[in-house]
Each structure stands twice: as C-alpha cells, then as structure tokens.
Amino acid sequence: MSFYNLSPIQALPLATMMKHHRFKAHALVLTKKCRHLLNLGFENTTKQNLGPSHLANTETPSLHLHRHPRPEASHVKPRTANARRGHRALLCHRNPNPRAPLKKCDLNPSNLIVILFSKPTTMAISSTSNSLIPTKSLIPQTHSLVPSTKLRPGLRSKPVHAPSIVAVHAAEPAKNPVVSDKPKSQAQPPQPQPPTAVRTGKWTVESWKSKKALQLPEYPNQEDLDSVLRTLDAFPPIxxxxxxxxLEERLGEAALGNAFLLQGGDCAESFKEFNANNIRDTFRILLQMSVVMMFGGQMPVIKVGRMAGQFAKPRSDPFEEKNGVKLPSYRGDNVNGDSFDEKSRIPDPQRMIRAYCQAAATLNLLRAFATGGYAAMQRVTQWNLDFTQHSEQGDRYRELANRVDEALGFMAAAGLTVDHPIMKTTEFWTSHECLLLPYEQSLTRLDSTSGLYYDCSAHMLWVGERTRQLDGAHVEFLRGVANPLGIKVSDKMDPNELVKLIEILNPQNKPGRITVITRMGAENMRVKLPHLIRAVRRAGQIVTWVSDPMHGNTIKAPCGLKTRPFDAIRAEVRAFFDVHEQEGSHPGGVHLEMTGQNVTECIGGSRTVTFDDLSSRYHTHCDPRLNASQSLELAFIIAERLRRSRMRSQQPLASVGL
Known part of the structure; x- marks a missing residue:
C-alpha cells in the first residue's frame, strides 16, 4: 500500500505529548529513540512530499519524509496496556529548512512531531521499499492523543529518517519457578486466533496426532510405548x-540488535559419551566464546546450549544398507542404537526414560556451573582448555582475558563492587529439536502462573527443515506451547511460506518468540536470504535472525567420513553479516554444532585439520562438529564483525558531537 493511502488524523509535537500525563510514558519512549535515529544515517536519502491536502484536518503544512536506501524496522514496547492497539504513528523531524544539516539541537522533543494515521494497514514508503509500520500501534484507538495543538503557520517539517514505530506485547516477566500441572487430555488452553486457514481447530496437547507426522519411529509394541509415556507423564519437568x-525476553532484545545469541553443542548427544568432563568442556568453550563476542560487540551474549535433550535426529532415508543388509536408520540414542545390527536398530521406548534422566542430570550440572562460581567473571583467565593454551587462538584469548582481568582489578581498586551476582553467575539455557513428539507431549505442562502450556523438556525448541510443513504434526504441536521457538530454514524455503509459518507459530507477533535459523551455504545465503528478510519485514513480523553455518557445508571426505571445511563455515558467517548489513536488519546470533573436546571432525582452521587427520579423533555419532580451537577462532571472527557494526553505529553520533 502506498504511503498516500493512509489518512493522517493528527500531528502533534513530541514536547506537547510529554506535558500530558496520560501519554508522557509514550513520549519518553520516543525521546529515547532520538539518539538511535541518528545511527541510521541521512545521506543519499529520497524525499517524498506529503502535501497539505493529505494533512488538511491537522492544520499542519507539508512535511518531508526522508527515507534511507536500506530502512530497517524498529519496535518499541508500550508502557501502558491501552497502548497496544489503535492508530499508526510516525515520528518525524520538524525543520523550516529541509536541506539544512542535522544538528544536535534538532533532537530536542520540541522539534519532533508525531503523526497519527487512521487506517490500521501496512504502510510502505514506496513500491521498492521494505520499510513498513507493522501490526500494533503506539497510540490508543479510541482517544485522540492530547487536546488539539496548533502549529505555527507556514512551518515546514523535516522529519528524521526514523524506522517504523510499533508497540508490541512485552514478554511476561519471569516469575519464581512453579511446578506446573500435567495437562489433561480434555483440557483446553487459552486459544490464540488462528492466523491462516491452515490452523482452524482448537489446540490440545494431542491435536498433533490428527496431522501427518514425519520422522517418527515405529515402535513394535504399543503397550510398552504407552507404559513409558505414562511414566514420563508423572516425572517432574526438566x-x-x-x-x-x-529467555524469550532476551531473544526479543537480540531481534532488535541489542544482544547476540550463541547457541551451540553436540549434533546429537549420546549415552556412551555422557560424563561430567565432556559437559564441563563444552560449557567452558561456550563461556570463552561469549566473552570474546561480548568484548567485541559490547552487548550481552545469550548462551543457549544444544544440550540436556538433543538426542533425536531426522534422517533423509528411513533405512540404511550395508553389505546387502538393510536395517532401520539410526535416529538418536533416545530412539535406537547406532550399532549396525537388528537388535540395536529396533526402536525401544525405554530409551526415552534414559534420555530424560541424562537430560535432567546434564542440566543439574550446568546449573551448578552457571551459578556455583565456575562462571564467575573473575575466573575468565582460567577457562582456557589445556590443548588450546599454546595455539594462536589460545594466545588471543589469553590476551583478551588479561584485559578483562585488568578491568575487574580497576573496578575493585575504585571501590566498585565486583561481588554482584551478575559478576559471579551467568544465565544459561538449553534447547533441542522438537522431533520425538510422544516424548515432547509427555513433558508438556500447564503453567499455573500464566495459564499457558510449556514443553518442559527444554527452554527453547526448534522445528527442523524436514518437519516444518504448515499442516504437519510438528508445527501443530509447537503452535500451542509457549516456549521460544526456532525455525530451521534452507535455501529451499519460499518467502511466502516462511511468513505463513511465522503467522501460525506467533500470531501475536511477540518479540523473542521466533528465531529464524538459516542454513544455506555462503553463496546461497547471499542470493536467498535477502528475499526472506524482505518478506518478513513486509509482513511486519518480529524475528531473531540466526546463522547455522554448519548444515549447508557438509561434504564427504575421500575416506568416506562426513566433514565440514572451516573455510566454508567462516564464509557463510561472513555472508550472513554482509546480507544483514546490506538489508539494514540485525544479525541476531549463530547456531553451531561444536564440542569442547579435541576432536578432528571438521577440516581446516588455524591448527589445520586435514583429511588424513579425520580418523584419528572422529567421535561424533551423527554430523561433524567444530572442536574447541575452531570454535574459538570463529568467535573472534564474529566478534570482529560485531565490533565493526558497533563502530559504524557510533560514527553518526560523533559527527554531531554526541
């Protein structure tokens, strides 16, 4: 829809809003955005004139709207409940001389105007622009903003190039953990309005059974399966x-470019390699990577492990054949065994009990590491793994850690407290692919504090490339649980299909609810990702964009083992940042298959793992993982890109003396 199709109904100075007690909170929110508006730049802009005929009922002369070639959406949380619906609002800058350069004094609220539009429809500034005003508004629908205020006649306005402003429902603050009730099969949760015709029925914990379910094992004994599921029903939530x-709140910050997600861990956890040292080493390398990224990006890093539940794996072929023997494919240790014999490959429901126990034990240890002092920032110099200490990446990390340690020493000498819990603990969450639906259903609970259903097997779940069908069982199950969700997306994803899928899983457009995890390969990333970003932006949807540089770069080595070249992984990460810089959107995080062990599964890196080295320490049960040295090397690459983005965002502020 063209900008001219919207009818302006009121134009008011921001300073006037601030004097009105009812809307002062909203004005303060907009005032805080003033500094951010400068970061977007004003050179090479395109002017579009809104003539007096379009603003006749506002007694406001013509305004000039400045549009950056790569506009980006920005979302503002409301401060009151009645600000969650109503008119559209656009923040503009007022200046008698539209061609005059922007000055620091121009950021005064008296020079900013809020224009209200009466039609609750998507706004596009031009046919080629992807900037729009999304689904919820800053202004209540049933009231005019403040009593009418006349502007000086003949005054021309020059608006700051502002991103679209939209109020969204904030994620509910975390309450004290309450053990939730197990949902009854006949109980109905609060129902969101279905966004498309694909989802018209009410959701229940069992409604997924009426849909086509892919990638599920066929258990030979239904009675054994039912018995195991009843046992899991009675177990406490993980x-x-x-x-x-x-976690949803934190991911909402990443969607706005105010935080960065680091999600990593095993391709598939195994029963054989379950021990405290492996868990500790993976946790430790994630801590190291987060410090490197946080130091470079000067922003919080959200640490989410592919741990404490990442057992099941989808397979491209339901059967595997060797030497003329055909057996069911290995689907993860919570389904069957990886040994190539008939007994191991038969799906065994008892494995779900063992997977639950291992996940609970893993999370218990992770909680102890995160809150018991191991993750204290004062220990930053002690996190280096033995086999990385004398490598190039180990030396770089040691130098960075010493700088952090010096900063902490300065704080202590200046009398600033370093004993605050934030300095001695860290937030850490778990995640896994939502694949084995009977297991996920058995661990779904009705939360007594919110009245919503949560899958209590993990903090975050994602739907895979092979199971994200709009009318499929996995999407049906996930649309009813309130956990933060990820969507794995390859170069085969159609932009319109992605928009529909997001509508199904996040009809309320809550920030932090949806994380889009792209896995395409570097060249496909540069071609395909821009179309996905533009489609999501046009729909006004709030998502966190994350790169999975692993799955699009798997090759077969001459020895027959699967591997991933580090150079290809690095190229895809760089392409991810380049595309988001080009599109004016936020690179929100990375999703890695990695381990703290000294494995040789991915070739390349500064320590140069070769094809000949693969078989020496190839321990994965599924796909190849980055070892600790390669993971840390990638963290420094990401930190440098975050630092460059930060420096670019500060340049416009420096140019006006801020």
Whole structure:
C-alpha cells in the first residue's frame, strides 16, 4: 500500500505529548529513540512530499519524509496496556529548512512531531521499499492523543529518517519457578486466533496426532510405548516456565540488535559419551566464546546450549544398507542404537526414560556451573582448555582475558563492587529439536502462573527443515506451547511460506518468540536470504535472525567420513553479516554444532585439520562438529564483525558531537 493511502488524523509535537500525563510514558519512549535515529544515517536519502491536502484536518503544512536506501524496522514496547492497539504513528523531524544539516539541537522533543494515521494497514514508503509500520500501534484507538495543538503557520517539517514505530506485547516477566500441572487430555488452553486457514481447530496437547507426522519411529509394541509415556507423564519437568519466559525476553532484545545469541553443542548427544568432563568442556568453550563476542560487540551474549535433550535426529532415508543388509536408520540414542545390527536398530521406548534422566542430570550440572562460581567473571583467565593454551587462538584469548582481568582489578581498586551476582553467575539455557513428539507431549505442562502450556523438556525448541510443513504434526504441536521457538530454514524455503509459518507459530507477533535459523551455504545465503528478510519485514513480523553455518557445508571426505571445511563455515558467517548489513536488519546470533573436546571432525582452521587427520579423533555419532580451537577462532571472527557494526553505529553520533 502506498504511503498516500493512509489518512493522517493528527500531528502533534513530541514536547506537547510529554506535558500530558496520560501519554508522557509514550513520549519518553520516543525521546529515547532520538539518539538511535541518528545511527541510521541521512545521506543519499529520497524525499517524498506529503502535501497539505493529505494533512488538511491537522492544520499542519507539508512535511518531508526522508527515507534511507536500506530502512530497517524498529519496535518499541508500550508502557501502558491501552497502548497496544489503535492508530499508526510516525515520528518525524520538524525543520523550516529541509536541506539544512542535522544538528544536535534538532533532537530536542520540541522539534519532533508525531503523526497519527487512521487506517490500521501496512504502510510502505514506496513500491521498492521494505520499510513498513507493522501490526500494533503506539497510540490508543479510541482517544485522540492530547487536546488539539496548533502549529505555527507556514512551518515546514523535516522529519528524521526514523524506522517504523510499533508497540508490541512485552514478554511476561519471569516469575519464581512453579511446578506446573500435567495437562489433561480434555483440557483446553487459552486459544490464540488462528492466523491462516491452515490452523482452524482448537489446540490440545494431542491435536498433533490428527496431522501427518514425519520422522517418527515405529515402535513394535504399543503397550510398552504407552507404559513409558505414562511414566514420563508423572516425572517432574526438566525446566520451568519462568525460565523460558526470561529467555524469550532476551531473544526479543537480540531481534532488535541489542544482544547476540550463541547457541551451540553436540549434533546429537549420546549415552556412551555422557560424563561430567565432556559437559564441563563444552560449557567452558561456550563461556570463552561469549566473552570474546561480548568484548567485541559490547552487548550481552545469550548462551543457549544444544544440550540436556538433543538426542533425536531426522534422517533423509528411513533405512540404511550395508553389505546387502538393510536395517532401520539410526535416529538418536533416545530412539535406537547406532550399532549396525537388528537388535540395536529396533526402536525401544525405554530409551526415552534414559534420555530424560541424562537430560535432567546434564542440566543439574550446568546449573551448578552457571551459578556455583565456575562462571564467575573473575575466573575468565582460567577457562582456557589445556590443548588450546599454546595455539594462536589460545594466545588471543589469553590476551583478551588479561584485559578483562585488568578491568575487574580497576573496578575493585575504585571501590566498585565486583561481588554482584551478575559478576559471579551467568544465565544459561538449553534447547533441542522438537522431533520425538510422544516424548515432547509427555513433558508438556500447564503453567499455573500464566495459564499457558510449556514443553518442559527444554527452554527453547526448534522445528527442523524436514518437519516444518504448515499442516504437519510438528508445527501443530509447537503452535500451542509457549516456549521460544526456532525455525530451521534452507535455501529451499519460499518467502511466502516462511511468513505463513511465522503467522501460525506467533500470531501475536511477540518479540523473542521466533528465531529464524538459516542454513544455506555462503553463496546461497547471499542470493536467498535477502528475499526472506524482505518478506518478513513486509509482513511486519518480529524475528531473531540466526546463522547455522554448519548444515549447508557438509561434504564427504575421500575416506568416506562426513566433514565440514572451516573455510566454508567462516564464509557463510561472513555472508550472513554482509546480507544483514546490506538489508539494514540485525544479525541476531549463530547456531553451531561444536564440542569442547579435541576432536578432528571438521577440516581446516588455524591448527589445520586435514583429511588424513579425520580418523584419528572422529567421535561424533551423527554430523561433524567444530572442536574447541575452531570454535574459538570463529568467535573472534564474529566478534570482529560485531565490533565493526558497533563502530559504524557510533560514527553518526560523533559527527554531531554526541
């Protein structure tokens, strides 16, 4: 829809809003955005004139709207409940001389105007622009903003190039963990309005059974399966709903470019390699990577492990054949065994009990590491793994850690406290692919504090490339649980299909609810990702964009083992940042298959793992993983890109003396 199709109904100075007690909170929110508006730049802009005929009932002369070639959406949380619906609002800058350069004094609220539009429809500034005003508004629908205020006649306005402003429902604050009730099969949760015709029925914990379910094993004995599921029904939740809500809030910040997600861990956890040292080493390398990224990006890093539940794996072929023998494919240790014999490959429901116990034990140890002092920032110099200490990446990390240690020493000498819990603990969450639906259903609980259903097997779940069908069982199950959700997306994803899928899973457009995890390969990333970003932006949807540089770069080595070249992984990460810089959107995080062990599964890196080295320490049960040295090397690459983005964002502020 053209900008001219919207009818302006009121134009008011921001300073006037601030004097009105009812809307002062909203004005303060807009005032805080003033500094951010400068970061977007004003050179090479395109002017579009809104003539007096379009603003006749506002007694406001013509305004000039400045549009950056790569506009980006920005979302503002409302401060009151009645600000969650109503008119559209656009923040503009007022200046008698539209061609005059922007000055620091121009950021005064008296020079900013808020224009209200009466039609609750998507706004596009031009046919080629992707900037729009999304689905919820800053202004209540049933009231005019403040009593009418006349502007000086003949005054021309020059608006700051502002991103579209939209108020969204904030994620509910985390409450104390409450053990939730197990849902009854006949109980109905609160129902969101279905966004498309694909989802018209009410959701229940069992409604997925009426849909086509892919990638599920066929258990030979239904009675054994039912018995195991009843046992899981009675078990306590592994995670709590309040923790998942907190993660959703953090991911909402990443969607706005104010935080960065680091999600990593095993391709598939195994029963054989379950021990405390492996868990500790993976946790430790994630801590190291987060410090490197946080130091470079000067922003919080959200640490989410592919741990404490990442057992099941989808397979491209339901059967595997060797030497003329055909057996069911290995689907993860919570389904069957990886040994190539008939007994191991038969799906065994008892494995779900063992997977639950291992996930609970893993999370228990992770909680102890995160809150018991191991993750204290004062220990930053002690996190280096033995086999990385004398490598190039180990030396770089040691130098960075010493700088952090010096900063902490300065704080202590200046009398600033370093004993605050934030310095001695860290937030850490768990995630896995939502694949084995009977297991996920058995661990779904009704949260007594919110009245919503949560899958308490993990804080965050994602739907895979092979199971994200709009009318499929996995999407049906996930649309009813309130956990933060990820969507794995390859170069085969159609932009319109992605928009529909997001509508199904996030009809309320809550920030932090949806994380789009792209896995395409570097060249496909540069071609395909821009179309996905533009489609999501046109729909006004709030998502966190994350790169999975692993799955699009798997090759077969001459020895027959699967591997991933580090150079290809690095190229895809760089392409991810380049595309988001080009499109004016936020690179929100990375999703890695990695381990703290000294494995040789991915070739390349500064320590140069070769094809000949693969078989020496190839321990994965599924796909190849980055080892600790390669993971840390990638963290420094990401930190440098975050630092460059930060420096670019500060240049416009420096140019006006801020």
């Amino acid at each position: 995670v709590f709903a309040g923790e998942a809500r907190t």
